[in-house]
Amino acid sequence: MVATKKTRKTTKKTTKPKAKPKANAPKAKAPKAKAKDKSHTLKRVSHDEEGKIELSPLRKAPAVAQQENVVCIVKVRKPRYVPDGFSVRTWIDDTLYTADCTGIDLQNASKDPNVESISPAERVRQIG
Amino acid sequence: MPQDETIYSFTPLFDSTRGGATNDIDPRLQKLIAFRRSGMRKPATSSTDADEVAVLARVTDVKAWEAQSEVRPGLVIGDKGRDGTYIVTARIPVARIEEVRKRPYVKSLKAARRLSPSLAATTKEILALPNLLPTGAKAPTGKGVIVGIVDIGCDFAHKNFLNSTNKTRLKALWDQWGSGAGSPAFGVNYGTVYTPAQINATLTKTDPYTVLGYGPDKRGPAHGTHVMDIAAGNGRGSGVRGVAPDADLIFVEVANSDIPWEGPEAVGKSFGDSVQLLEALKFVFDAAGTTPCSINVSLGTNGGPHDGSSLVEQGIDRLLTQAKNRSVCIAASNSFADGIHAGGTVAANGTFDLKWVVAPGDSTDNELELWYPGATRMSVEILQPNNASVGTVPPGQSGTVTANGKIILFVANRLNDPNNGDNMIGVYLHPNAPSGEWKLRLRSLQSQAVDFQAWVERDDQAQSSFAEPHDNSRTLGSISCGHHTIVVGSYDAHKPDVPLSWFSSAGPTRDGREKPEVSAPGHAVVAARSRSKTGVTTMSGTSMATPAVTGTVALMLAEAKARNKSLSIDQIRQAVLSTARRTPPPGTAWDSRYGTGRISAKGLVATVIGVSPVASKPAKKSKKVVKASAKKPAKKPAKKVASSRR
Numbered sequence: 001m002v003a004t005k006k007t008r009k010t011t012k013k014t015t016k017p018k019a020k021p022k023a024n025a026p027k028a029k030a031p032k033a034k035a036k037d038k039s040h041t042l043k044r045v046s047h048d049e050e051g052k053i054e055l056s057p058l059r060k061a062p063a064v065a066q067q068e069n070v071v072c073i074v075k076v077r078k079p080r081y082v083p084d085g086f087s088v089r090t091w092i093d094d095t096l097y098t099a100d101c102t103g104i105d106l107q108n109a110s111k112d113p114n115v116e117s118i119s120p121a122e123r124v125r126q127i128g
Numbered sequence: 129m130p131q132d133e134t135i136y137s138f139t140p141l142f143d144s145t146r147g148g149a150t151n152d153i154d155p156r157l158q159k160l161i162a163f164r165r166s167g168m169r170k171p172a173t174s175s176t177d178a179d180e181v182a183v184l185a186r187v188t189d190v191k192a193w194e195a196q197s198e199v200r201p202g203l204v205i206g207d208k209g210r211d212g213t214y215i216v217t218a219r220i221p222v223a224r225i226e227e228v229r230k231r232p233y234v235k236s237l238k239a240a241r242r243l244s245p246s247l248a249a250t251t252k253e254i255l256a257l258p259n260l261l262p263t264g265a266k267a268p269t270g271k272g273v274i275v276g277i278v279d280i281g282c283d284f285a286h287k288n289f290l291n292s293t294n295k296t297r298l299k300a301l302w303d304q305w306g307s308g309a310g311s312p313a314f315g316v317n318y319g320t321v322y323t324p325a326q327i328n329a330t331l332t333k334t335d336p337y338t339v340l341g342y343g344p345d346k347r348g349p350a351h352g353t354h355v356m357d358i359a360a361g362n363g364r365g366s367g368v369r370g371v372a373p374d375a376d377l378i379f380v381e382v383a384n385s386d387i388p389w390e391g392p393e394a395v396g397k398s399f400g401d402s403v404q405l406l407e408a409l410k411f412v413f414d415a416a417g418t419t420p421c422s423i424n425v426s427l428g429t430n431g432g433p434h435d436g437s438s439l440v441e442q443g444i445d446r447l448l449t450q451a452k453n454r455s456v457c458i459a460a461s462n463s464f465a466d467g468i469h470a471g472g473t474v475a476a477n478g479t480f481d482l483k484w485v486v487a488p489g490d491s492t493d494n495e496l497e498l499w500y501p502g503a504t505r506m507s508v509e510i511l512q513p514n515n516a517s518v519g520t521v522p523p524g525q526s527g528t529v530t531a532n533g534k535i536i537l538f539v540a541n542r543l544n545d546p547n548n549g550d551n552m553i554g555v556y557l558h559p560n561a562p563s564g565e566w567k568l569r570l571r572s573l574q575s576q577a578v579d580f581q582a583w584v585e586r587d588d589q590a591q592s593s594f595a596e597p598h599d600n601s602r603t604l605g606s607i608s609c610g611h612h613t614i615v616v617g618s619y620d621a622h623k624p625d626v627p628l629s630w631f632s633s634a635g636p637t638r639d640g641r642e643k644p645e646v647s648a649p650g651h652a653v654v655a656a657r658s659r660s661k662t663g664v665t666t667m668s669g670t671s672m673a674t675p676a677v678t679g680t681v682a683l684m685l686a687e688a689k690a691r692n693k694s695l696s697i698d699q700i701r702q703a704v705l706s707t708a709r710r711t712p713p714p715g716t717a718w719d720s721r722y723g724t725g726r727i728s729a730k731g732l733v734a735t736v737i738g739v740s741p742v743a744s745k746p747a748k749k750s751k752k753v754v755k756a757s758a759k760k761p762a763k764k765p766a767k768k769v770a771s772s773r774r
Contacts, residue, residue, distance in 0.1 A: 052546045071385040071403045073439040075547075089317075090407045092443045093450065098403045117546030119439035121385050124427040125399040125586065126280055126351045127459040127605060128669040 052110045053118045068103050073119040083109040153229050156239040157181065160222045179222050186213045186236035193233060198224040246368040246664075247358060250649040250676050253621040256371045256683065256729035265733050267686035270372025273453075274299065275360040275682050276412035276423035277675075278405060281350025282379040283343070283658035284327050285336045287365025288357050289377060296327040297362070297377045300415045303342045304383035304404055315414055316407070319383065337659075342381070349665040350658035352379065355426050357656035357664075359675035360682065365662035370655070371679025371729065372422075372686070378415055380408035382427070400427060402440040402607070409447055413454060420453035420685035420695075424678035426671035428461055428605030430468050430586040431497045434638035437547040441610040448612040452694040453685055457614045457678040459670035460644040461605035461633035464721070467593030468584040469603050474506060474572040481511075482568040482582060483595035486557065494557040494592045495585035498568070499638060502549040505573040506580075508541055510555065513564025523551065523573070536561045557592075565595060581638050601720060603633040604643060612697045614681070614704055615643045617721050618650025618673035619712070626712060626726065632670055634720040644723040645701065646708050648676035677704070677727050684732040693736060707731025 074086065079094035085105030089098040095116075101109070109115045153161075160181055180200075186209075187193040193216060194201045202217030209215070213235055220228055229237045251257050258268040267273075282301060283289070289297050302311075306320025314321050322340060330336035337343025344350035360377060363369035382400030400408075405427065412423055432438050436445070448454055463469075474480040486494055500506060509520040510529075518537065521527050526540035538556040545552055555568065572578045581602060584592055608615045618629040629651045635643045650673025657665035681700060688695050695703075708725030710716065718724055 071401070073403055073406060073443060075439055075442065089403070090315075090410050092406065092410060093446050096439070096443055096446060098407055117439060119402065119547075121401040121403040122431075122440075122606070123384060123399045123401055123429060124382075124405055124607060125429055125588065127426050127428050127461055127671045128351070128667070 052112075052115055053106060053120070070101050070103060070106055071121040072099055072101065072106070073097070073121075074099050074109075075116040075118070076114055077116050078114045081114045083112050083115055085109075153225065154238045157183070157225050157229075157237065160239070161225055164222050180219050181222055181225070182217070182219050182240040184238045184240060185216050185218065185234055187216055187233050188213050188235065189233040190214050190216060192231075193218075196228065196231070198228055247361070247366075247370060247653065247655050248368055249621045250358060250653060251369065251371055253626065253649050254371070254676055254680060254727050254729050255731070256676075256680060261683070261730055262734045262737055264737060265687060266690035268683065268733070270360065270375035270679065270682045270686045272689050273372070273375050273420040273422065273682050273686045274378055274412075274416045275356070275372055275375040275678060276378045276380070276409075276416070276421055277352055277356045277359065278380045278382050278400075278408040278412065278423060278425050279352030279355050279427070280381060280400070281344035281352040281658055282356065282381060283350060283353040283656065283660075284322075284340070284379075285331060285661065286353060286357070286361075286656050286658065287662055288361035288363060288370070288656045290331070290364060291362075292364075294331065296324050296331065297360075297375075298322075298324060298327055298379060299376050300324075300378045300411075301327065301342070301381070302379070302408070302411055303381040304400070304408065305381060306342065314411060316411055319381075344658035346659065349667070351426070351667070351671065352381070353658040354653075354655045354665065354667050355424060355671060355675045358653060358672060359422075359424055359679035361656055366656055366664045367662075368654075368664075371676055372682040375422075375679075375682050375686070376419075378412050378421075380411060382408050402438075405607070406440050406443045409444060409456065413447055413451070418453075420682075420689050421455075422678050422682040422685060423454075423456045424675045425456060425607070426459045426669075426674050428459060428607050430461070430463055430583050430603075430606060431495065432583075432606035432609070433499055433545065433548055433550065433552070434581065434583070434602060434604060434606075434609050435548055435550075436609045436611050436637065436639070436641070437545075438607070439547065440607055441613075442547070444607070445610050445612045448697040452696050453688070455614060455678075455681045455685075455697060455700050456612075457616055457674050457681065458608050458610070459605065459674040460608055460615050460617045460635075460721075461603060462618075462631040462669050462671075463586070463603040463605070464600050464631055464633050466584075466591055466603070467596065467598040467600075468586070468591070469582070469599055469601065470594040471579075471581045471599050471602065474570045474578045474580065476575045476577050477572055478577075479572075480570045480580075482570060484555075484566045484568065484584065484592060485595050486513075486561070486563045486566065486592045487590060488563045490563055490590040490592065491559045492587050492590050493559060494561075494587065496555045496568075496582060496592075497585070498553040498555075498570075498580050498582035500551050500553070500578050500580040502544055502551055504551070504576060504578045506541070506551070506553070506578055507571045507573060508539065508553050509569040509571070510537065510539055511567040511569060513562050513566060515567075520569075520571075521553075531560060534558065534560065601634050602636065602638060604635055604637065605633065608633075609637040609641070609643060611641075612701070614645050614677060614701060615723075616650075616670060616674040616677045616727075617644040617647035617723055618668075618670045619647050619722065619726065620651035621649030622652060628712075628721050629668065629670075629673075631668075632673075632721050635723075636720065642718040642723070644721070646677060646704050646724055646727045647722045648673040648680075648727045650674075650676075680727050680729040680732055683729055684736055687733045687736040691736060695736075703732050703735040707735060 086099045086101045091097045200219040205215040301322040304319040308320035310316040311321035330339040333339045360372045360375045361370035362373035384401045505523045521541045529537035536558040618632040653672040657663040713719035713722035
């Protein structure tokens with residue numbers, strides 16, 4: 001609940017590794033961040049390595065390679081296949097499940113032929 | 129016709145021999161006078177004392193009006209009218225109505241009317257009351273099925289969710305925020321799952337929420353409570369029932385695995401995430417077991433591919449096809465008038481400037497997604513509000529703009545999305561990015577025109593939008609484009625023509641499928657107010673329309689169960705589509721906002737019984753029929769009406 005979010009964070013306890021409380025883009029370093037900072041000039045990088053990862057949420061996209069916990073939905077080609085580093089949370093069926101992993105695991109899975117696609121958690125709000 | 133031998137006598141209210149007033153008084157006030165004279169007392173309400181009535185008056189002298197000792201002044205509405213009078217509100221004693229009305233400066237005196245009387249407006253309009261369902265219906269109240277609610281804020285102590293022995297109707301309540309370690313029995317390993325026994329043990333306590341360790345937000349009416357009441361409240365508290373009042377209930381308080389704990393986005397927000405939403409749906413279906421189950425989801429955002437290919441939508445679709453007697457109804461969204469969609473065509477080897485407006489003072493993140501066919505190629509150049517270019521991103525690349533070491537802009541031109549093969553351009557703006565009109569200069573890199581569709585992500589605090597004129601088509605929510613879900617638009621059941629709600633999002637999906645499938649009353653819906661035990665509140669939105677359909681599907685599933693029939697999701701969807709009522713929407717074609725038409729509980733139940741579905745009728749005629757045949761849905765009046773705008 002909104003009123004107690006901060007309180008709940010301190011008491012939240014799960015048997016699964018959870019994502020960091022906050023992983024907004026502003027806290028993430030840009031790829032090749034060692035280059036000289038030049039305001040309002042685009043620094044480009046190929047993101048082919050993200051080929052199996054849904055890009056949304058955009059605010060997290062630059063940080064996807066970081067050493068952070070990621071909660072995601074995984075679709076695999078081989079039944080019951082779980083990539084290295086992934087911990088299944090809930091099986092939807094044999095080829096689709098929710099999982100915990102790290103940013104590095106996510107990167108590695110994007111090159112895994114048994115993985116079809118991965119979708120990091122995305123916010124859903126009350127429609128009202 | 130049986131003979132009635134009772135002798136009735138007529139007593140004039142205004143008798144010249146008694147020196148009373150004339151009958152030039154609002155009939156509703158006359159009724160109160162008559163009741164008082166017969167010894168009946170008017171009870172107190174939230175705004176009036178006992179034997180006091182709220183009135184609207186038209187007066188020529190406000191000071192004199194307010195100076196009357198009988199008058200408890202309220203408001204002066206607007207300025208002096210052309211006829212020299214003012215409209216004022218007040219509370220006056222019933223005993224003084226006649227005297228007040230006789231004052232020379234009082235030109236008119238009317239009792240206040242109740243607006244949006246109750247949830248009955250929904251249940252009547254969709255033909256869900258037992259007397260409106262087909263004759264011979266065996267489960268007209270939804271007995272034997274489960275209504276699942278995945279939402280935020282369940283008031284398990286509201287009497288509308290208790291049975292006749294004051295025990296909970298909830299079969300399970302999973303609080304994903306809970307500090308427990310889940311429940312092996314329910315197959316979840318985080319949050320807290322509350323059983324009926326645990327809930328029942330709290331119901332006699334002064335503060336059941338603290339005792340249980342879970343409760344709806346104290347600061348305002350809970351969305352989830354209101355939604356659950358529309359779908360399946362039994363009216364034992366509010367006096368007015370929802371669509372499937374005898375269904376069993378399962379509620380999941382959906383949480384977010386990654387939310388900002390600080391900053392503007394953490395304020396006043398209630399949201400879950402796609403992963404835990406999917407886990408919630410799986411939980412409800414698992415907990416229901418073989419019991420037919422209709423789940424409501426009134427959650428969503430604006431982004432996504434809008435073709436049903438996102439993994440969360442694929443996951444929901446898979447859950448729906450794994451077993452019979454399951455459905456998921458999802459709100460279409462409330463973004464029709466927000467300017468969040470744009471579509472267009474970039475000419476072969478040409479450019480197209482897509483304008484994106486961020487208002488001054490917007491201190492929130494802003495995001496945009498643009499989708500174009502996988503077989504085509506475009507570059508995107510980003511121009512700041514001062515028209516300075518920050519650079520161009522060719523296909524297959526992404527880029528960032530930093531200021532003072534922080535990313536203020538991220539843009540990706542991503543090829544071959546893993547789920548649909550299409551290309552997507554995404555742009556993220558940090559709150560520190562300049563406000564104003566940004567431009568995305570799209571350039572076709574081939575001798576072929578490129579079609580695109582784009583969406584601005586939802587932002588409840590400061591919604592950015594595309595520049596006008598807006599294309600309000602395809603404004604469905606991010607998870608409202610699945611292949612097996614039932615997506616619901618909203619209209620206003622309080623008006624004779626049942627017009628569309630101004631906010632109700634439009635289809636179709638990006639891949640041209642006809643969603644929303646159906647529409648239901650979602651405008652000014654009065655339903656349970658959390659932390660009130662018996663009270664109600666008013667909310668509007670496709671969130672309020674969707675549970676009307678969820679409850680209606682529950683009635684259908686209950687009827688099927690009573691007749692030992694099983695229904696696949698395809699059969700359920702087909703029945704929803706084939707029995708939807710027209711006029712409105714006009715004509716026979718699918719409407720981008722009403723969908724195939726207005727939901728009909730009578731029609732859905734009839735398809736199970738095997739009789740002909742209800743014929744389409746114009747709304748006005750249909751409502752007259754309903755009024756003529758409808759009985760009062762509840763004995764008790766709704767209590768303590770509050771109102772909130774959602």
